[in-house]
Amino acid sequence: MRRAGWGVWIAYDLPGSYEELPPNLLDELKRDRRWCQGNLMNFVCFVKDASGSPCGV
Numbered sequence: 615m616r617r618a619g620w621g622v623w624i625a626y627d628l629p630g631s632y633e634e635l636p637p638n639l640l641d642e643l644k645r646d647r648r649w650c651q652g653n654l655m656n657f658v659c660f661v662k663d664a665s666g667s668p669c670g671v
Contacts, residue, residue: 615622636642 636645
């Protein structure tokens, strides 16, 4: 994200987080599939590059 010019801030003082639920089961399953694919991509990067440097750098 930093390469794209975005920044990430962690706000510890917020009371909680909120995420709206998908309107139906099909949308929920699509979202879970996308999350799973992203997690698997990150996991593969982590396993392939055990030297500690970020994947793709």
